[in-house]
Each structure stands twice: as C-alpha cells, then as structure tokens.
Amino acid sequence: MVAITLDLKFRVVPADRQVFIAFPGKGYGLYSTFHKLDRIFPQLPGLELFAGRPFSEQPEILARIARARRLRNWHRSKRQSDPPSRRLSEYDRVDAGLYTHKGVLAGFFERAKKGDLVVVPPGELVGHVLIGELQDAPEKFENIEIPELFDRDEVPTRKVKWLASTPKADLSLGMLRRFPKPNAFTTLDREFYQEIFSLAYGSYSLEDLYVSRFDVTEADFSTIDDYRIQQLFNAVAAMSQQHNLGTSGAREAVHDADGWDGIIDLLTDHSYIPDLSVNINSPGSLTLSCQRTVPLVVAALIALSSLGAMASWTAAQAETITIKNSAAPAGDSCTADVAQETLEQLKLMGYARWQNLCKKIAETKVNTGLKEQSSAK
Template identity: 35%
Template sequence: MIRVDIHTREILADTRIYVARPGPNYKFYELFVDRNFVGPDLPGLDLPAFDRLAEVEDFMERVKRSVAIRRYAVRGERDIPVPAADLADYVDAPTSRSIAQFARVARAYFSTMKAGDLIIVPPANFRGLAHIGELTGPPNQIKATYPNLYPGTPLQGRNVAWRAVLEKAKLPAQALDALQKPSALFLLTREAWPAIFRRAYGSYSMPGEYGARFEITSEKFQTTDDFLIQAFFNFVSKNTELVQAGSDDLLSLRDGAFAAGGAAPDLYTNVNSPGGLSLKSLIVTPIVIAVMLTLAISVGVEAYAAAEAGTLVFGNSQAPAGDQCTVEVSNQVVTQLRLLGYDRWSEACEVARSAAEKTGISTTVAVGN
C-alpha cells in the first residue's frame, strides 16, 4: 500500500489576505511573531466579551481612550496629562481623523477578518523576514499581549498560526508599494494572492484556480537542470489534458516534453540559491504534477505497480475527507500511471530523479506506507 497525501489547502472563495504593520515603526514585530499575535495598536482597548462587535455600545469611547493612552505613552518631551480611565469622559470627545482610522482598523480585526484569512506581518528591514500567518479563530476570540511600550495596558488582537516566512524584499510588489503609506492594516490586492497562497501552503485549490510550489535547494541551478524539470512538467501537463479529453493514448516523456502547448500551467521562477518554482492553472494540473514528481522521485516504478494493483491510496491532510481536489488528482494520477505503463513511467522516473539529485527539487506532497 502506498499512501499519498496531496497536502493541498482548500481555499474558500471568501478568504482574504491582509498586510499588518506591527506597531509604530514596526516596534511590535518581534512581539507579534513570538506571541503568534496580530492586532491594532490600541493599548487598553479592553473590549468585553461579545458575539458581534456591534454589541459593544461604547466601542468608540474605548477607541478614544486607547488613542489617548497611546499618545501619552509616546509623548516624548510633550507635557500631556494622564488619560482618564473612565469611559464616560470620552462620550463627548471629538472623533478626529486618526481616531476614525483606528476605529476602522479595530473593526477589521474584531469584525471583518475571519478565521482562515491570511495576514502578512513585515519587518522594518527589507532583508528581514516577513511572516505569513493564518487567523485561527473567529473575530470575537480575542487574545491579549503586553508590549513594554505600554506598561500595564495590554493590546487586544487575534491569534495567528505562522505558515511561512519570506524576505520582505521578495513580497509582491503590490504589498511593498502599499507599505510606503503609513497604513496600519490593508487588504492585499487580489492579483498578488496566488503567490502568498503558494508560499503559505505549497499547493492550494480554490474555485477556478489551482497552484503548487516546488522548492529548489541546490546552490547551483543550470539551464540543463531547468530543462529536465520543465520536460517533466510538460509531460504531465500534456497527459493531463489527454486524460481529461478521454484519450488513452498518452505521450512518453520525450514526446510530451515538447507537446504541452496550451496545456502547460503558468510558471513563476525564483531560484536564487535556493528558491523555487511555482505553477498556477485554471485546472488541477499543478497538483497532479506535484504528485507525479514526488512519486517518481520517492517511489519510482513501484508507483505504476501500485496503480495497477489498486494499492495507491490518496488523501489530503489540508482539506475535509473526500474533497473534490483529491478525487480529481487521484483519478488523474492513477489513470496516467496505468496508461503510461512500466517502460514510459520508468523513463520519466529517471529524468525526475536526475533533476532532484542536481537541484534538490521537492514538493509538499507526502508519500508513505
């Protein structure tokens, strides 16, 4: 029995990706990362328990008090009185533009942002590591943390599970451009999402889009190495198209390497010692490629025997049991192995293993017994 975990995250249609600046001048970067925390720079907000944020009737008074505490903590040489603790003292206080902005950020954290949404926390240094995390609970599941900047007055925010890191300079251009403005929190433009999904999960599926990432660990990456990898990618891409069309006449690697045409997924390359290759497509091809490559490298010709015997079993640790992506990938891989036969699959395995030896190429797909 050979068990394959396609390890593909199912992304819901309403999932969003945000970028959060960790406090003034990125001062809370280490705090956020170490505490698995993200939240607004509003010390002493002290939100009570709620189901929906709209239930907190004194929300604006709490924001005004927090802004006053924040200004007092960072006052420098200015002579500012100690902020009043009683919320009643803020009922008639004016709502400035900055207070309104803080309120919008707080509403985003405690009302808009859902469990499963991704959030990027960048460092100040362009060579530092931006952390990509996933919100783990609903908006009303509040977490507190205590920064040194605000003694005795905690920040409230959300728990986050870090999924990946990426050098800040390599963030999508849309994120870097937006970070030039002093926004505390912003929604990343949709066109930049696939790159973040691939970085966070390796492989992902969402309505009308599939993606997979392939890590390259070798210090050297030559044109001959790239040729072997692209040959395998094209071979699987073309045969995926043929299987979808109902054909039982698949191509060998030598033929398929030059026949992918429109069947090939979009390719994104960054192999700067080390780096990675990423694929994106409207159909399941990138994930089929990831599974076939992993089987070729780690199992070899035995994968063909398992497909013939019905002992090649598929699952997905990143999605509910029986998810459609796993079904599609399973059908594609088993069909391709059976139709390729021992000799053609053996040839493909040799090329894949040669590429792996030279580049260290790997996927998030897991194979075991």
C-alpha cells in the same frame, strides 16, 4: 505486497478568503511581539472591548478609542507623568482620527474572518515578511496583558498561526509598494493573492486555479536541468488532456507517441498548459499554476517517484496506493479528482515510461534540490 500512502498536502482555498496587511505599529515596533506571541493587535491599550460581542455592538467605541490613544501615548513616554483618566465620560471630544482608528478596529475585529491571511512587514529590507492565518472568529478576540508594552492595560488580540517567513526582498515590486501604507490594517489587492497564497500554502486550489510550488536549493540550473523540468511539466499536461478526453484514441495516442516530446506534441488545449514563475535564489522556488489540476498531479507523481519505479508501479497495479490530503477537509472533490488522475496517468504512461520518468526526476533532484510538497511512504 507493497502498500503506499500518498499525501497530496494541498490547501483547498475558499473563494471568499481575504488577505490583510497588519502594520506592526510605529517604527515597526510590534513586529517581534506579533511573532513571539502568535497574535496581532492594534496599538490601542485599555480599549476594554467585550469579547464575544460583534464589533458593531461595542458600546461607546469612540470614547474607548480616545482613551486608548491617551493611554498608548502615556506608555510610550515610559509612564513618566500621571496616568490618564479611565473614565469614558471624560472622552467626549470627537475628531477625524477617532474614525480612522475605528476603521482599523473594524478591520481587526469585524472584516478579517477566521482563516483569512495576514501579512506583517518588517522594518528592514533584509528582514522577513510574516504570513499567518487567523485562528479565531473576529468577535472571539482575547484581551491580554503585554507588560513590556502596556504594563497592566490589556489589548484585544487575534490568534495567528504563522505559515511562512519569507525575505522581504524576494517579494514582487508591486507587493513591496503596498507596505508603506499608513493604515495599521488594510485589505490587500486581489492581484497579489496568488503570490501570497503560494508563499503561505505552497500548493493549493482556488476555484478554477491550481498551484504547486517546488522548492529548489541551487541558484543555477543547467540547460539540461531546465529542459527536464519543463519536459516533465508539459508531458503531465499533455497526458492530463488525453486522459480527460476519455477516448480510446486519446489513450492510444499516448502509447504510440515517440518519447516524451512526442507526448508533449499532443498538447493542443491551452487551458492545460501551466504558467511557470521562477524565484531562483538559494533556496528558491518554482511555482506552477494552471486552470487544470496539472500542477497538483505533477507534485503527486514526483512524490511517488521518490519510492522508486518498481515499488510504485507494483502498488498501482495491485491497487494498494492510498491517496489522502491532510491539508483539505474530508470528502473534498478536488482531492478525489487529483488522486484519480494521478493513478490514471501512471497507468497511461506504462512501466517503461514511468521508470524513465523516475530516473529523470531523481537526477533533477540531485542537481537542483527540487522538492515537492506532496509526500509518499
């Protein structure tokens, strides 16, 4: 008996997920340190914030910032003069810059929550933009020494898991225009969230948005390759519509349709028609997004096809396909919906069509290097 495990591997993104730009210091000098340490931090050594305490309850914050600025400048000068005073009572002058830095610190240690994303730009156009996920709650920061920067003066840091490193030149023009902002820690406009989520997660669901990214290795597609890919996407969309209609007539319409184009002709509800954005470099990507789960079902079916038509069909008929999502919490309802529809579509198209689809997918993979995020074994 053939037993198959299909891992959907898409992230379920909460509605309150935020994205921030963490600017890596003057002259982008902190970029490599952020990357190496898997941490981000403000360029303010010697703050001596109290870990575990909310930022709003940190005492004498303006004096701490004033001292940290003085210490930062001293370290930048290679510590060639006497060190600044450590006594907070000597930093009682208030200027507008202190409030600017306080706002930056509030971003690092109050507004940015565990699970939120941070984007770190490089200084060079040919450099790579880092995208990471914050691993700790804002008040759970850690004060650490970074001797090559600040000797023994500690700096408060947030732990980051880097999810993506993408060439800066591959980002949209609008996204690139967000980087020269002078503030060290800023909230990214929501209009760019889909771009960043796709780079960070590959495939994900967010409320009524479903996205799958497919990597490709070839910069040039033939018209046949393009036709096959779009035919696959649209055919799954049509079958998704027919499946959700839930009537025997809708299912019979799929069975009676003349080829894949006949199935696509059944597609009448525009909410099932996915949008496709193409980034064809080498490597590049195809990003499919939709109000329905179509992109996630496409990725699942492509993954199943890699095991061969007969093996996957036999397992489906014997109900020995186990579908999980290692990137989502247990009991996630979206995962259950995608799993059910994947199996229903497989049965809906029948073995002959499934065999034909597997052949088309295999040929497309050979020609384009098409790779889905889901996996089957």
